[in-house]
Amino acid sequence: MAAFNLTPSDPSTFILTGIPGLEAAHVWISIPFSTFYIISLLGNFMVLFVVxxxxxxxxxxxxxxCMLALTDISTxxxxxxxxxxIFWFNLRGITVSGCLTQMFFLHMVSAMHSxxxxxxxFDRYIxxxxxxxxxTILTNSRIAKLGLVGLIRSVLFILPTPLLLSRLPxxxxxxxPHTYCDHxxxxxxxxxxxxxxxxYGLVMALVVIGLDLTLIALSYALIIRAVLRISSKKAHQKALNTCTAHICVILTSYTPFLFSNLTHRFGQGIAPHIQIILANLYFLIPPMLNPIIYGVKTKELREKVGKYTCRR
Incomplete structure (x- = not known):
C-alpha cells in the first residue's frame, strides 16, 4: 500500500482521540465497554466450547x-x-499500518457477520x-463452503477501502476523532x-447490507407463506418459534449498524460524541446479546450449556 502523506513531525502515526468532548468521562465510559466486552467473550467462547x-x-x-460467535468475537x-x-492509559497513537489493518479487519468481519x-x-427457510x-440440502460441508464464499466476498468488497485511503494526502x-480507524x-x-x-463506502453499504437484507426478507416471506398454508395453529407457533432467535439477532445486528451509518453520514446536526458512541454500540451490543439470545431460545444449546455450567 502507498505511504500516507502525514505531518513531518511523526509521519507514521495517527492519533485516536477516543470520544471528543467526553475525555473527562473516559474512565467511566470504559466501565460499560469492558463489561460488555467480557460478557461477549464469555458468551461466545462458551458457545464455541459447548458445540x-x-x-x-x-x-x-x-x-x-459457531461462525456467528467467531465474527462476534472478532468484531x-x-x-x-x-x-x-485510550480510556485507561491515554495510548492514542496508532501506526498507519495498524490503522489500515484495524479498519480492513473490522469492516471485513462486519460484512462476514452479515x-x-x-x-x-437460508437454513431456517430449508x-x-x-x-x-x-x-441432504444443508450438510456440514455445504455450510462450510457457504461460509468460505461469505469470507471471500467480504475480503473482495472491503479490500479497496484501504487502497483508496492510501491514495489520499x-x-x-x-x-x-474516533475510538477506532473507521474508513x-x-x-x-x-x-x-x-x-x-x-x-465507495455508500455503494458498499448498499450492495452488501442491502443485498443481504433483501435475501433475508425474501427467505422470511417464503417462510411466512409456507406457515400460512399450515392449518394447525400449534404447528404455526412451532414453526415461527424456530425463527425467533434469528429474527432477534437480525434486529440487534442491523438496527445499530443502519442507525449509526445514517447518523455518521447524514446527521450533521448530531453531536460528534453521540455519533461515535452509536458507532461503538454496533461492536458492543450484538456480540454481547447474540449468545444470550440463542442460549435462551435454543433448548438443546441451553441444556448443553447448563450441563457444563451447573455441574459441580
Missing part, C-alpha cells in the same frame, strides 16, 4: 452459530481493546419449507478529495 465438545450439536445450525476484539487503551445471518435465514430434504491533520472517519481528516471514498 465443539458435544457431538450431538455437530449440525449445520450449530456450525452457523468486538478489533475495536474494544484499543478503545480501552453473510452468516443470510446463511442462517428447515421450515423443505424439512424432509433438510439433511494527509497534509497536517492526523488526529482521528470515513480517516478519510474526513484528509486534505484531498474524498469523493471516491464516500461513494
Amino acid at each position: 465443539g465438545k458435544e457431538e450431538t450439536l455437530h449440525k449445520p445450525m450449530y456450525l452457523l452459530l 468486538s476484539t478489533s475495536v474494544v481493546p484499543k478503545a480501552l487503551c 453473510a452468516v445471518l443470510v446463511t442462517m435465514a 428447515a421450515i419449507c423443505n424439512p424432509l430434504r433438510y439433511a 494527509f497534509c497536517s491533520n492526523y488526529i482521528i 470515513i472517519a480517516v478519510a474526513k481528516i484528509s486534505c484531498g478529495d474524498i469523493t471516491d471514498n464516500r461513494m
Whole structure:
C-alpha cells in the first residue's frame, strides 16, 4: 500500500482521540465497554466450547452459530481493546499500518457477520419449507463452503477501502476523532478529495447490507407463506418459534449498524460524541446479546450449556 502523506513531525502515526468532548468521562465510559466486552467473550467462547465438545450439536445450525460467535468475537476484539487503551492509559497513537489493518479487519468481519445471518435465514427457510430434504440440502460441508464464499466476498468488497485511503494526502491533520480507524472517519481528516471514498463506502453499504437484507426478507416471506398454508395453529407457533432467535439477532445486528451509518453520514446536526458512541454500540451490543439470545431460545444449546455450567 502507498505511504500516507502525514505531518513531518511523526509521519507514521495517527492519533485516536477516543470520544471528543467526553475525555473527562473516559474512565467511566470504559466501565460499560469492558463489561460488555467480557460478557461477549464469555458468551461466545462458551458457545464455541459447548458445540465443539458435544457431538450431538455437530449440525449445520450449530456450525452457523459457531461462525456467528467467531465474527462476534472478532468484531468486538478489533475495536474494544484499543478503545480501552485510550480510556485507561491515554495510548492514542496508532501506526498507519495498524490503522489500515484495524479498519480492513473490522469492516471485513462486519460484512462476514452479515453473510452468516443470510446463511442462517437460508437454513431456517430449508428447515421450515423443505424439512424432509433438510439433511441432504444443508450438510456440514455445504455450510462450510457457504461460509468460505461469505469470507471471500467480504475480503473482495472491503479490500479497496484501504487502497483508496492510501491514495489520499494527509497534509497536517492526523488526529482521528474516533475510538477506532473507521474508513470515513480517516478519510474526513484528509486534505484531498474524498469523493471516491464516500461513494465507495455508500455503494458498499448498499450492495452488501442491502443485498443481504433483501435475501433475508425474501427467505422470511417464503417462510411466512409456507406457515400460512399450515392449518394447525400449534404447528404455526412451532414453526415461527424456530425463527425467533434469528429474527432477534437480525434486529440487534442491523438496527445499530443502519442507525449509526445514517447518523455518521447524514446527521450533521448530531453531536460528534453521540455519533461515535452509536458507532461503538454496533461492536458492543450484538456480540454481547447474540449468545444470550440463542442460549435462551435454543433448548438443546441451553441444556448443553447448563450441563457444563451447573455441574459441580
